[in-house]
Amino acid sequence: MLKILYFASLRETLGLGAESLDLPPGVADVGGLLNLLIARGGGWAKLGAVKNLRYAVNQEMARPESPLKAGDEVAFFPPVTGG
Amino acid sequence: MAARVQEADFDVGAELAALRQGDARIGAIASFVGVVRDINDGASVSGISEMTLEHYPGMTEKALEAIVAEAKARWEIFDALVIHRVGRLLPTEQIVLVAVTGAHRGETFAACEFVMDYLKTRAPFWKREVTPDGARWVDARETDESAAERWQARWEA
Numbered sequence: 001m002l003k004i005l006y007f008a009s010l011r012e013t014l015g016l017g018a019e020s021l022d023l024p025p026g027v028a029d030v031g032g033l034l035n036l037l038i039a040r041g042g043g044w045a046k047l048g049a050v051k052n053l054r055y056a057v058n059q060e061m062a063r064p065e066s067p068l069k070a071g072d073e074v075a076f077f078p079p080v081t082g083g
Numbered sequence: 084m085a086a087r088v089q090e091a092d093f094d095v096g097a098e099l100a101a102l103r104q105g106d107a108r109i110g111a112i113a114s115f116v117g118v119v120r121d122i123n124d125g126a127s128v129s130g131i132s133e134m135t136l137e138h139y140p141g142m143t144e145k146a147l148e149a150i151v152a153e154a155k156a157r158w159e160i161f162d163a164l165v166i167h168r169v170g171r172l173l174p175t176e177q178i179v180l181v182a183v184t185g186a187h188r189g190e191t192f193a194a195c196e197f198v199m200d201y202l203k204t205r206a207p208f209w210k211r212e213v214t215p216d217g218a219r220w221v222d223a224r225e226t227d228e229s230a231a232e233r234w235q236a237r238w239e240a
Contacts, residue, residue: 082208
């Protein structure tokens with residue numbers, strides 16, 4: 001099972017802040033998961049169009065090639081704007 | 084704890100006093116306070132009436148602790164503190180405090196600026212502004228990215 005989190009404008013666009021998902025067969029990394037989410041269609045297709053989309057795995061900044069395993073916490077969010 | 088995320092305001096004087104209390108090695112304290120403005124650069128809107136800060140609980144604290152740890156590794160400083168507020172904030176309110184203690188001003192100034200530059204691009208906070216035209220998420224600024232990158236270049240040089 002993966003825990004997936006969405007933040008800020010992404011959370012609003014998707015209308016969802018968090019979900020749980022069984023690690024789908026064939027999905028080995030963040031990029032693979034992203035493609036799977038985009039393929040849901042509808043509002044999810046917008047994930048592919050977000051400029052400079054950021055990722056985190058287990059609360060550390062990650063990259064599309066970062067590997068995933070069952071139990072991971074994955075987050076998708078726009079570039080940060082704190083400070 | 085070198086990093087705190089909280090809704091409540093903070094007292095800069097009290098925080099600086101606590102940070103340096105009883106430490107006679109300290110010859111310099113550099114601090115930065117970020118404040119909510121009622122305008123935003125690079126946009127036609129003015130008259131921001133309020134702002135909401137969202138963050139990623141858990142990751143935010145880890146990211147801030149990591150930035151402070153990196154500052155301590157790069158410069159000869161004694162201690163550093165980051166306080167970042169979240170939730171609803173009004174213009175003129177304090178958002179963030181970065182404070183660094185050290186023996187001399189050069190290292191403490193540099194470390195304080197580094198922590199702030201890295202915070203702007205690596206700590207998971209997002210600002211949402213309410214303007215006369217409605218609410219909108221603040222866009223990241225490329226100047227923030229280049230401000231963070233110059234430390235990388237300096238480190239690798």
